[in-house]
Amino acid sequence: MMDTEHRAPAGSTTALHLSLGSFRYSEAHAETLREIELEFSPGSLTVIAGDSGSGKSTLGGVLAGMLPRPGADQCEGTVTLAGQRIDYSPEHLPRIDIAGWARHVGLLPQDAGLYLSRIRQTVAEELVFARENEGMPREEMGKLITELSTRLSLEHLLERDPAKLSGGQERLVALAALSAANPSLIVLDEPLAGLDSKATQAVTSMITMLRAAGTALVVLTRTTEAWEADADALWNLADGTLQPVTVGAASTAMSPKSRGSSVAAVTAKPLLAFAGVQLGYKGASAPVISNLDFEVRAGECVALAGANGTGKTTLLKAAAGLLKPAAGKVRVAVDAGMLLQNPSDQLFERTVAREVAFGLPKKSIQRARVPLVLEKLGLESSAQTHPYELPASARRLVALATVLVREPQLLLLDEPTEALDSAGLQCLCKAIDSVLERRGAVLFSSHDERFMSLTAHRVHQLQGSD
Incomplete structure (x- = not known):
C-alpha cells in the first residue's frame, strides 16, 4: 500500500x-x-x-x-x-x-x-x-x-x-x-x-x-x-x-413552515395540468407513467412520493418541458424552472456569479437580481468561487439560484433536500415560501417524509411498474 x-x-x-x-x-x-x-x-x-x-x-x-x-x-x-x-x-x-x-x-x-x-x-x-x-x-x-x-x-x-x-x-x-x-x-x-x-x-x-x-x-x-x-x-x-454525540439530542436540522391543506388552492387556477398522460423513454419495454390525471394550482405546494423508479423525475421533466408525453396532454400555464436531482447537471461556469447570471441579458431586471438571490441563499461570499470548490450543500444552492433568479411561477424540485445541511434547508424553505407568496406553485419529489409533511399542502403518491 x-x-x-x-x-x-x-x-x-x-x-x-x-x-x-x-x-x-x-x-x-x-x-x-x-x-x-x-x-x-x-x-x-x-x-x-x-x-x-x-x-x-x-x-x-x-x-x-x-x-x-x-x-x-x-x-x-x-x-x-x-x-x-x-x-x-x-x-x-x-x-x-x-x-x-x-x-x-x-x-x-x-x-x-x-x-x-x-x-x-x-x-x-x-x-x-x-x-x-x-x-x-x-x-x-x-x-x-x-x-x-x-x-x-x-x-x-x-x-x-x-x-x-x-x-x-x-x-x-x-x-x-x-x-x-x-x-x-x-x-x-x-x-x-x-x-x-x-x-x-x-x-x-x-x-x-x-x-x-x-x-x-x-x-x-x-x-x-x-x-x-x-x-x-x-x-x-x-x-x-x-x-x-448524545443519543436522543433534539435535531434542529429543519424547521420549515407547517402548511397542512390548502383550501384556497381548490378554487385557484391550475398552473400545471396532466390529462391522460403517458410518459416513457425510447427503447423501454413499458411506459413509466400511464393515464396520469394531475393538477397543481396557484398557491399550492405539492410533493411527489413513491418508490425509486416510479416516475417522479420523469413527471417533473415533463412538467418542465424536457420530456414530451407519448399520449395525453401536459399544460403549463406559467413560466417553469426546475432544479435537477444532481446539481452537477446544471453547473458549468467558472464562478458562482457567472453561473447564476448565465443566459440573462446584461441590462435585464433578472440579471440585476443576481446579488439579491445570492444573498438570500447565503452565497454572497462565494460569488467569485468556482462552484465545484464548494461543499455539496452550497453547490445545490447554486443550482437553485440559477432557477430562482428567473422568478418562475412554477418551481419544480427533484429531491431538493438531498445533501443540504441545516442552513441550506432553511434557505430552501424560504425559497418555497417566496414562490407561494406571489401565488406561484411548487412541485417537488422527495423521500424525506418529515420534509413533505411540514412543507407540502398535499402528497401525490406514484405507483410505477418497478
Whole structure:
C-alpha cells in the first residue's frame, strides 16, 4: 500500500486506526481536520455527522487513502491498516498504492454514480466489473451476482442499463458493487440520501449483514438520527474536530413552515395540468407513467412520493418541458424552472456569479437580481468561487439560484433536500415560501417524509411498474 512498510503490533484486531494531528488542503488558509483519533474494530458501526463543508468527505478521503495528495496537501498523523503503519509528516507524505489500499477500505461517495464504471451495459455486469478486472472466473462471478442481487433485492434490475437507473437504484447498485470486494472497512458518504423506504431498508439490512461478517462500517451523514439505535460510536464533526454525540439530542436540522391543506388552492387556477398522460423513454419495454390525471394550482405546494423508479423525475421533466408525453396532454400555464436531482447537471461556469447570471441579458431586471438571490441563499461570499470548490450543500444552492433568479411561477424540485445541511434547508424553505407568496406553485419529489409533511399542502403518491 505504500513505499516504506512499517508493521503494526502482532495480534491487532483493529480494522483501521487513525491518529490525525492535522490536515490542510493545498493553498488553504486553515486546517480542514485536526486532532482526530478513531479506531474501527471488525463489525463496528461508526457514524460521523456534520454540516456540509465540515470536512466529512475529507475525512472519508483520508480513511480511503485518497488524501493527502503528495506534493499538494499538508498532513501530520498516522494510519494503521492491514498490519502496516503509514506515517504522514510535513516533511514526508508517503506515496500510496490506491488500488492496494482499496482492497482493505472501500469508499462509496455521496454521488454514488462516481463508483460505477459507466462502460457496462447491464447492472449484472456492473456488479462484478472490478472482480472481472482482477481475473475472477466467470462461474464465480455468476454466483457473486446472484448473492449480491438477492441480498439487496436487485434481481429486477440485473438486466437494466446502469445509465438509466434512478438515483436511489444507482446507490443500491454501487453499494452492492463495492461490497463485492469484501473490504475490511467500508466508508459510506450519505448512504440513505435519495432512497425510498424499501431501498433504505435494503441498505440498512445490507449494512447489518456486512457487520455480522466482520466488516467495519463508517457512515458520513448530516444527522445521526437514523443511526442512533445501531451505532457503536456517534460523533459530530465541527470546526475540524470530533465531539461525541448524545443519543436522543433534539435535531434542529429543519424547521420549515407547517402548511397542512390548502383550501384556497381548490378554487385557484391550475398552473400545471396532466390529462391522460403517458410518459416513457425510447427503447423501454413499458411506459413509466400511464393515464396520469394531475393538477397543481396557484398557491399550492405539492410533493411527489413513491418508490425509486416510479416516475417522479420523469413527471417533473415533463412538467418542465424536457420530456414530451407519448399520449395525453401536459399544460403549463406559467413560466417553469426546475432544479435537477444532481446539481452537477446544471453547473458549468467558472464562478458562482457567472453561473447564476448565465443566459440573462446584461441590462435585464433578472440579471440585476443576481446579488439579491445570492444573498438570500447565503452565497454572497462565494460569488467569485468556482462552484465545484464548494461543499455539496452550497453547490445545490447554486443550482437553485440559477432557477430562482428567473422568478418562475412554477418551481419544480427533484429531491431538493438531498445533501443540504441545516442552513441550506432553511434557505430552501424560504425559497418555497417566496414562490407561494406571489401565488406561484411548487412541485417537488422527495423521500424525506418529515420534509413533505411540514412543507407540502398535499402528497401525490406514484405507483410505477418497478
